[in-house]
Structures are given as C-alpha cells and as structure tokens.
Amino acid sequence: MVRPIQTLLSVCCFALALTSTAAAVDWRDVAFPVKSHDFGTRAVAAKTEFLFPVVNTFGSDIHIKEVRASCGCTTPIIKNHYIQPNSTGYILARFNTGSFTGKKGATLTVVIDKPFFSEVRLEVKGYIRSDMVFHPGAVDFGSVDQGTTATKTSQILYAGRSDWKVESVRSNKPWLIPTVKQTLRGEGKVNYELSITIREDAPMGFFQDEVVVTTNDSSMPNVPLPVTGNIDSALVISPQSLALGSLKPGESMTKQLVVRGREPFTIDTIQADGWNIEFAKSDVARTTHLVSATFTPTDAAGPQKLPVKIKTGGKLSVSANALLTANVRDR
Template structure:
C-alpha cells in the first residue's frame, strides 16, 4: 500500500512539474545594422506560449537607460502569442551598441535575455555609405514653418505649439529626440511613424526661466538621412504677467506694460 501511495505521489509531482507555460521566442537577438543617429530603433521580439499553462511576464529590465522596453501585460494562454518590444534611443550615441533586455516570467525558464545591437552613424556617414538609389528611398521630413513666437510668457510657464510634419519620402518617417541648448523643449506626446505622403501634427512644449527675449534653436532628429529638421522658438520671458509687475529690461527695472 505504501508503495502504491509512493507511486501515486510521484506521478502527481511529475504532472505538476510538467504543467507550466513555456516562452518560445522566434529569435533572441536582433541586429539593426546601420542606424541613422537620432532614430528610435525599435524591434518587437515575438514569442509563443508552447506550454500548457498561462504565462505572465512579471517584468522586462533593460541593461541601460537608453533602451526602453514594453511587453504584453495580459496572461498569454497556451498556444497564444505575445511581444517584448525594445526601443533604443540613438540620439547623441554614435558608434556600435549591444544592449540586452531581461524578461522575467512564470514560465519554465523564468529568465530570458534578449539582445539588440547595431551601429549608429551620423547623417554624413549614412549618406556616404549609401548608393544614390538607397538615398532616394529615404524618408523626407518637411515642416509647415520653422519659426514660432510665443509672445510674452511668465518665467517657468509651460506653453505649447503645433507643427505639421509631412513625409515626402518613400519610407516611414520616424521622429527621434528633440535637442535644444536650454533643455526646455520636448514633445507633448511621442509621435507615431508617418507614412510616405502623409502628414501629422506634432505638439511641442516649451518652458523657459531665463528672462528677456529668447531665440531658441531646436533640432528634431529623425531617420531622414538628408538631415535633421531645424526650427526656432521665440518668446519674451517676464518675471510676472500681472499688470503691476516689474520687468527688467535693458538693465533697468520698468513697469510691465
């Protein structure tokens, strides 16, 4: 009797051990090849649950702050698929990169390491490495205007403005990081890729604390190999917009008019 009980217990333990989800990735390494500087290099690692229990991804941890991960948050049932997305910000990071994201789940193998790699080239390097035919296939970024004047603003106030971006090229246009000397300009919402021949409205936010007339050069990076988009944001920054405030102009304090 004890022998039969032992056999039954062993069988139950074996079945329980076999009842588990299995994460099977299509591939665990992606090579972007040459990446134009400023591009948000994005790849989706696809996987399938080849086990017999649901799989829940608890966390995905990138090896550096330059890589932003995302993943399927809902339980993945047996036979179903999901994704782990890795986004590498190449702005200001020329050269070869090799980064990892570690996937933690309740699968049979609780930890899986995925790798992305590539070589970030500046626009001049990209242009010199491509044929005229390849250059002709590049996305093209055009702006409806290159200057916006906010007028009078209070120091520290946040204002926004919208630009229309059109892709006149032949591949999807992917906008990258925004750079400015004041570090006071950014996207209100991260823009989606723009299809060839289509336009999109991009909203920028601006917040400046330095007083006086401001002319802020801004660069919008993208995967347009021909160059980055340049624009200028202007504003008169005052300490206080109240009618009785004092504004420092030309080195002297005068009533704000």
C-alpha cells in the first residue's frame, strides 16, 4: 500500500501547488509560457514548424495523452508524452504548406490526464502563398566541417504577375551568405535559384535559422526559407577549458593537451593573445597528438578569459579553439 499512498500524496501536493499558485497566476501560463504562434507568410511546400514548450515546475510527472487539431492545415506532434518535474517537453506544430493555401489557422487542444485531467488550447495561424514555391521547402546542410565552406540551393518558382521579382535576400547570421539569380522569366512564370553558403568562420554547433526573400509584392513582401545544419569541428581539443590559475608576467605553466582529428595532421601553431606558448612540433602527421604546451603571459594583466587557437599545417589547414582562464598578477 506504500506506493499508492505515495502516488496519492504526490497528486495532492501537485493539486495544492496549483491551488496556491492559481491566486497569482493560472498554472497553464506557467506550464505553457507560449500559447500562440504566427507563422507569417510562407511559400507553398516550405517546411514550417514551431515547438511549443511545456514546463513542469511541479512535483509530479505531467502526461500528455493527446493533442487534437481543429484544422488539417496543422499537424501536432507530441515530442515528450511524459514530462518529469523541473523539466521541459515540447509539442511540435507542423504547418502543412504543401496541402493548403491562403490564410489558415488552427486550435490545438492539449489533453493532459496525469496527475489530473485538464485541457489547454494553443493557437497557430499563417498565410500560405499559392503563387510562390520553394523547391526544396527547406535547406538542410547536414554536417559541415568547421573551417570549410558549403553551399546548398533551392529554387524559387513563381506564377502570376509578369513584373514580379525578388528584390533581395537576407540572413540573420553574418556567416550564412544568400545569393539569388533569375533563371527564367516569361508567360507569367518567374524562376530564381537561391544559393546559401556557409562561410569558413561559422561557429561550431547546431543551428536553426532562416533566410528571408523580399519581393516587390507590397502586400506580402517577405517570405522566409528555413535553413538548418551542424558545424562539426575537424579538430577536438581536450581539455576544452585550460585553467592556469594565478601567474605573474613571465611566469610559466605547462598543460597537457590531446588534439584529435579525422585525418592525420601536424600542428602548426598554438596561439592566444597576450601569451607566449611553446610546444614541441612534430613533422609526423597523426590523427591524435599529445602536446605538452607551456603558457607564459607577456603583456596580459588582470583576469583572463580568451580562446587558445590550435591550427594544423598543410594546404587543408583547419583550426579549433580551447578556452584559457587565468589571473595575471602585477609584478
């Protein structure tokens, strides 16, 4: 009988928490901090999704039984059926731009059955242009090595006004470069090729963004195209954080670094602004290097937190960063 009693107490505590909190704020405002989303103007077949967070700040698991959509224009997907205390789950709303056009909206009814029964309504809306298509409807770069460039394309297909044109394309990231060129015009059709390039200085990690195509359509000029990818480092440095403690200018400290790569490589330089770094170079290319590096502050002073850049040799040189922290004392 212990387990049923514990479960009952847990549910009661959850209910009491909801009751005490409700006087100040509806618990649904805490659990569902975002209850509406506007997709804006989208092209036909453009991949269009949004994640609604579900935050569990209470003492019992939340179980999402189902989510119903009032319109087929939106497909809800439960990413996390069970959400543990102090955790966040998600409900994905997928706008079906390939099957619908025009102004669309839907109510997503979230059914919760544990620790008690409740329903929460989420709203989505957007406008799907019938005259403009991205092909493909999203650009996914997959995995790209850091320090290299990569380019993907999507076609912009338009049918309608003979004077319609793309005015510009912009990106939110300085290292994500979009360019566009016209490939067809005539008989009420206009086609463009949209190229998106990842620059060498793209930061490591997963990114999810979009480029915005601006046309001369005054009523709906801006149409976004989703862009995703993962920037992989060709080098892995361990440890990633180098804590050198307290040093005087001219005082040295030695650290052991392990540097791994996908292909055999040599290490050309190890640099950090304001520091002299000495290490024994090797002309032998390996996939793993054990490096004994000696760090000496030169003109640096005060607390230091800066990147240590390791660069490989050869024509296909790549680089990666570790983080140096230290306190450089006055002499």
